Amino acid sequence: MTELLIKNGFVFDPINGIDGEKMDIAIKNGKIVEKATRRAKVIDASGLTVMPGGVDIHTHVAGTEVNTARIIRPEDHVKDVERKTAITRAGTGYSIPSTFTTGYRYSRMGYTTIMNPSMPPLEAKHTHEELNDIPLVDKATYPLLGDWWFVLENLSKGDIEACARHVAWMLDTTKGYAIKIVNPGGLESWGFGHNVHSIDDQVPNFCITPREIIRGLAKVNKLLNLPHTIHLHTNNLGLPGNYKTTLDTMKAFEDLYTDGKPVAHITHIQFSSFGGDSWGNMRSGAEEIASYINAHRHITCDMGQVIFTDTTTMTADGPFEFTLYELSGHKWVNGDVETETSGGIIPFHYKRNNAVNATQWSIALELALLIEDPWKIFLTTDHPNGGPFFAYPRILAWLYSKKARMATLHRCHKKAQKKSLLLSIDRELSLYELAIMTRAGQAKALGLKHKGHLGVGADADVAIYNINPETMDIASRYKTARRAFKHAAYTIKDGKIVVKDGKVVAYADGRTMWLDVETKEPCVIDEEMKRKFREYWTVEYDNYPVFDHYLKVPEKLTIKATV
């Protein structure tokens, strides 16, 4: 494999505490090394910003719900096409790009690792097949386990250890990476068209509450020593006044914070930070949420920024999508999955001149700016729920430049403008803080030891942007910097230059990371369990697992559990 030497760049590597120092990065055999030999190919990065490759903790890029959205939205693709070239495959966008296009677009922005956050275990093979067709980035996927009958049954019995063994088995069987929980209890209730409305509501037929589910799975997560925390989409998501539920949810984990590691990741927190009590008086709950997170250390979260564009919402939260359907009357897909989860899709257009949408836009930015520690909140749009991922440079601009966000805020709905806290926030994030929010913090929260930094031994995933921090004030010249973030000068994946000047120049397969959790006693699959399997699912036990066949380039991460 070729050697590379990135010379004289301004390096931002927060995990190793490097803040814009001029230095060289040497790469050999796909890893960062101490020194390069003379044969190394030199990239002259003088005057450029060098960062670790971007990491996205939460982006719906593959799987049943994404693909169903592709099928039902030809009007979304027709306006955005990618022509076939000698190196790249053809494809379509826009809010739900085809798989190859997804890989190319991430790579063009300097991203090298993406996490697909919702995989119904029964349809895991589908997710992995699609992930195989997303080139140029490493990826992993989280199975949806919050409403799985085995979890509900074990937790309602109070048997945490049995639950942990089942979860370990499921991670292995579906080749998953973390425990994803969506509207705990609500999805099971949605099986008969109902929902839960607080974390202490009873889940019908199961004698359990959402509080017990999330606390139980947080304990399971600890027992299994999983690298990431539980990945939680809260109850009452997307409803006015839900910031109270979110506060209750976060408080429920307080006593589990014992070893200095976060306990839960609240995902797309913007959608869970609505104040008011109806759509008419909906306001931002960002202040309350941010002050709680500032005062506590057991929570990380990601933004779920809204972009003013036509996009597609998709989530496992079936009841929420039904609410959206009732609000919008737009085409609605519901997709319940037996014994496990549900799902829904609604195309949605976020508009600047809509008070609620504009407030949503403001909430995410308020959260990102009010939460003082950038290691606690990460940049996402919950692609494509808040907007497509290739709008990230626009969000970056809003974060590093007050001028940029004011320019957008002044065009928003008057009511939202008046209520927005953004007018009073002067904070402008530095490149160092941006590097935390887009790569270092996300890699740390995910427990990816070889990613998100440029220390010796790390994966040689590097992004180089055409920004000179010495000569350019990004806050005032936000458009130039935004352009630079949109088209990376170089993206290096595993030591190979895959993007140059915003164009894909080489093909590389990304790896699929998955966890092999070694429990002390394995989950016993006896005849009794197989019988249960046959009763619960319509697929035989032998045909359920994701076989090795489905992972093109697997990367197994072995974890030793304490149970």
Next chain:
Amino acid sequence: MTVINSVICPICGCLCDDIEVTVEDNKIVKMKNGCAVCESKMVHGYNDEERLLTPMIRKNGELAPATMDEAVHKAAQILTDAKYPLLFGWSSSTCEAQRVGVELAEELGAALDNTCSICHGPSVMATQEIGIPTCTLGQIRHRADLIIYWACDPWSAHPRHVERYTAFTEGRFEKSEWKDYLEKVKGASSRKKVEAASRRILNRYQPPPRPETCTVNAPPQSFLKYGRKMIVVDVRKTMTAEAADYFIQVQPNKDYEVLNALRCLVVDQELDVDTVGGVPVEYLKEVADAMVNCEFGVIFFGLGLTQSAGRFRNIEDAIALTRDLNRKTKFVIMPMRGHFNVTGSNVVFAWSTGYPYAIDFSQGYPQYNPGEFTTIDLLKRGDNDATLVISSDPGAHFPKPAVQNMVKHPLIVIDPHMNCTSMLGDVVFPTQWCGIECEGTAYRMDHVPIMLRKVVEPPPCILNDEEILRRILEEVRVIKAQKAKAEIEETCK
């Protein structure tokens, strides 16, 4: 003799995966759990005398055996020479092969379409208009207490559908209606005997009076029972209808009206007519009440709805009915997909191009337009100048003008059997039986992916779909490179 468990049946969209197969001397000798269709294909059908065992190329008007290399080269030559080839079929092939198919279409700038365009294409178009509230089949097993089969006959076409996924299965919250069905059958036969006897002896039997304009009976008493109910709506009394609690016979091409009437009735509107589509409104009222009062209802619909008058508007209306019902209770709807992997071909095409079928690559990027790039329309207009057909038999099923245009130009066929299309082909590839002789992924009608198993060894020297397509793709790339090189040399001169 070996017994293999949990084998997947590669026939219909049910993808039953509990088949037990006994293999002796590389032959399937016995099959357990499967339906009659499964048995006839897996035990007797897959390896009969019509099986193709060698590639063939048409020379002097006759198909003559050829080597694999010759056939691959010839096929690649045809495809690269063509200005606008069409790649059609895919629904009885594996997802792995379909992936290569998309790559090949992209390389050739071809039209790409699957058999969905002649079955559930309208259903796809309807979902693009209005979405679809659906679920996986297990959800129906556990929860559904009202099951409606509309314009489909699972008893004949998806024989284990009722038994495995709907009325006759035991779920967590709903019980099986198998016993009820047996009693009903017994009851029906004894009633018939009594009726016959009374006719014979007393000769004064009168059938119950019916409204004059229709052939539909009133909903029976059992219709109001607690527990699972099954309703069949069709133009004729099918086997499934015999098993149902209630059968509604609509007049042909009147489904749209009946669906619309039901939509009105579930939102408590009054209808000013007595019958709709041959069904008395008072009976429809009872059906609407049953729909509103169920805990979890489901509509399965088949080609009777997609291919009769109204086409995708029928489906749109059925989905709209389901959406309306979701405001009152839980309701879902699902198409009864036919081929075992027709869903898979939609899925694979969609993730790699964004579109489920009727795709065109002639501009270098994917375009979608049913009616323009759907196979029959394309063939009828005679737009394409070469065709590759994989795992399908358009020669036997397409309208005459379409087939006439298809055979005007070179035709490549990939199929395990000598079917009508193979007989018309210019290059014919034999292939392995997906799910019997080779592995691969298939998607059930509810989008659940299942890995097909290999149970016997294929005949010697026969490749599977994926390998054949991969080889054609490589050869196409070689020929294109040679052509480009020759062109450059030409211009240099």
